[in-house]
Amino acid sequence: MLDDVMSALRNFVAPERKASVGESLIALHLTGQPRWTPRNYTAMAREGYASNPIAYRCIRSIAEAAASVPLVIFEGEIELDAHPLLKLLTRPNPLVSGKDLLGTIYGHLQISGNAYVEAVDGGDGMGELYALRPDRMKVIPGARGWPEGYEYSVGSKTRRFKVDGDASPILHLKTFHPTDDHYGHSPIEAAAPAIDIYNQGGAWLKALLDNAARPSGALVYRGPSGAQNLTADQFERLKAELQENFQGAKNAGRPLLLEGGLEWQSLSLSPSEIQYLDSRNAAAREIALAFGMPPMLLGIPGDNTYSNYREAQLAFWRATVLPLVDRTLEALTNWLGPRFGEGLRLSTDLDGVEAMTAEREALWARVESASFLTRDEKRAAVGYGAGEAEEGGESGDVGDGSVHPIRVASTV
Numbered sequence: 001m002l003d004d005v006m007s008a009l010r011n012f013v014a015p016e017r018k019a020s021v022g023e024s025l026i027a028l029h030l031t032g033q034p035r036w037t038p039r040n041y042t043a044m045a046r047e048g049y050a051s052n053p054i055a056y057r058c059i060r061s062i063a064e065a066a067a068s069v070p071l072v073i074f075e076g077e078i079e080l081d082a083h084p085l086l087k088l089l090t091r092p093n094p095l096v097s098g099k100d101l102l103g104t105i106y107g108h109l110q111i112s113g114n115a116y117v118e119a120v121d122g123g124d125g126m127g128e129l130y131a132l133r134p135d136r137m138k139v140i141p142g143a144r145g146w147p148e149g150y151e152y153s154v155g156s157k158t159r160r161f162k163v164d165g166d167a168s169p170i171l172h173l174k175t176f177h178p179t180d181d182h183y184g185h186s187p188i189e190a191a192a193p194a195i196d197i198y199n200q201g202g203a204w205l206k207a208l209l210d211n212a213a214r215p216s217g218a219l220v221y222r223g224p225s226g227a228q229n230l231t232a233d234q235f236e237r238l239k240a241e242l243q244e245n246f247q248g249a250k251n252a253g254r255p256l257l258l259e260g261g262l263e264w265q266s267l268s269l270s271p272s273e274i275q276y277l278d279s280r281n282a283a284a285r286e287i288a289l290a291f292g293m294p295p296m297l298l299g300i301p302g303d304n305t306y307s308n309y310r311e312a313q314l315a316f317w318r319a320t321v322l323p324l325v326d327r328t329l330e331a332l333t334n335w336l337g338p339r340f341g342e343g344l345r346l347s348t349d350l351d352g353v354e355a356m357t358a359e360r361e362a363l364w365a366r367v368e369s370a371s372f373l374t375r376d377e378k379r380a381a382v383g384y385g386a387g388e389a390e391e392g393g394e395s396g397d398v399g400d401g402s403v404h405p406i407r408v409a410s411t412v
Contacts, residue, residue, distance in 0.1 A: 041112050041135035048188040049111055052195050054284045055188055057298055058291035059110045065321045067103035070352035071329070074345045085340045089332070092129035093120075104131040105173065106324065110291065113184030115173040116150070118161075119336070132170075139172070139182040147172070147182065171335045173328060191290035194283040201280040292320035310358065317355050322348070 048055040072079055073086045080086070090098040101117075108115040112134035120128040132152055140160070142148030150161045150170045161170045174184030188195070284300045294312035329346040337344040350356050360382075367373065367381045 044186070044188050044192070045111055047199060048191070048195050052199055052287070054198060054287045054298060054300070055191065055195055055291070058288060058293045059107055059188070061293060061297070061316075062110055062291065062320060062324070063103045063106040065317070065355075066106045066325050066328075067099040068353075069321070069325050070349040071098075072347050072349045074347060075341075076343050083340070083344070085336055085344060085346070088129065088336075089346075094128075101129060101131055102328070105328065108134050109173060109175060109184070109186070109324070111186055111188050113175045113177065113186030113189065116152075117171040117173070117335075119169050119171070141182065145181060168335070171331060173331055187290045187292075191287045194286035194290070197283040198280055198287065201283065292316070313355050314359060317353070 049059055050056070071086065071089060073083045074080065075083075089102075092098055092101045096104075105115045105117065108131065114134040114137070116132040116134060116137050118130045118132055120130065136153050138151040138153070139147050140149040140151055147163055149163050150172070152159050152161070161168070163170075175186065177183060177185035281301055284298070285295050288295045288298055288300060294316055296309060296312040297316060325348055329348065333344065333346045337346075351360060364382055367378045370378065373381070
């Protein structure tokens with residue numbers, strides 16, 4: 001009997017466990033301890049979004065453009081005219097519309113590099129969706145290093161969301177960060193040095209305008225022999241008179257009345273100071289580069305890499321907006337799709353994007369002129385499904401020759 005047990009133990013093969021090899025290597029955090037985001041979200045929002053017109057316009061343009069992309073849903077390769085998941089994304093909760101929710105998510109990603117969406121059960125499965133502020137959310141790493149929950153704090157109140165297997169009430173969207181396992185790296189953080197230069201340049205120009213758009217001069221005291229300095233009382237009185245009567249835009253050009261051995265010596269801008277004015281445009285281009293926004297769309301002077309506005313707008317959509325939308329829809333599909341059924345997939349309807357109209361028309365023209373393609377192959381090439389064959393018509397025709405309106409996923 002004992003020999004049989006030993007033999008069974010020797011022949012026992014443990015069930016295969018599919019897990020990341022690096023799992024045990026990144027479990028460096030205490031289990032269940034919340035970890036704050038390492039960046040100052042408030043400072044980035046204040047200095048970047050609220051105080052910098054270039055960053056503000058980049059974030060608004062990206063968020064509004066991405067939220068305006070029409071959404072469609074597929075079951076397999078067939079587009080559905082209506083579905084509860086698509087209805088949920090159109091009206092996620094009674095307070096906001098679908099575009100408002102998606103615009104908030106895209107804005108959070110640009111400022112924080114992280115965006116959080118909470119799913120609230122309404123009783124019959126999925127009920128409502130809410131976007132949560134990134135600066136109030138903390139990731140709780142588990143024993144393996146991956147998040148086991150999230151903690152959301154508002155004032156003195158805190159709520160913890162637990163991640164139970166694949167089901168999670170929180171969807172965490174984040175941008176790529178090379179040195180952080182739990183939080184993303186925002187474009188506004190990469191553009192922070194250029195944002196500081198731009199903001200400080202604006203403050204410097206404001207101070208220059210307040211002083212009649214020219215630098216201050218110097219009052220040189222040449223008193224009686226042996227008296228090289230003003231007394232403390234004389235100095236304070238002279239400074240007060242200058243601040244009250246001669247500084248500021250309203251006193252620009254007002255002549256000085258000098259007495260007691262005082263002489264005025266004016267100063268001029270140095271070449272380096274004049275070049276400093278041009279550095280704001282260079283900083284603006286760096287900010288636009290970090291967000292993936294062509295400078296031409298922002299009216300920034302300097303070298304333009306696009307021959308016209310339309311090309312710049314198309315590059316903005318292709319390189320910045322559509323990849324962001326596709327990645328977000330893929331995450332929403334993986335998170336919400338299984339709750340509504342199998343085989344569901346959210347996608348974009350590029351035919352409804354006005355900025356892509358010229359490119360889509362050019363694609364249709366090229367496909368239509370390809371005589372070596374069948375009608376079904378042409379439909380598939382432009383993002384439509386094969387037409388149903390009817391009696392008396394070819395494959396791809398519907399009796400009267402019209403195309404059957406079955407859509408497949410639009411490709412980016």
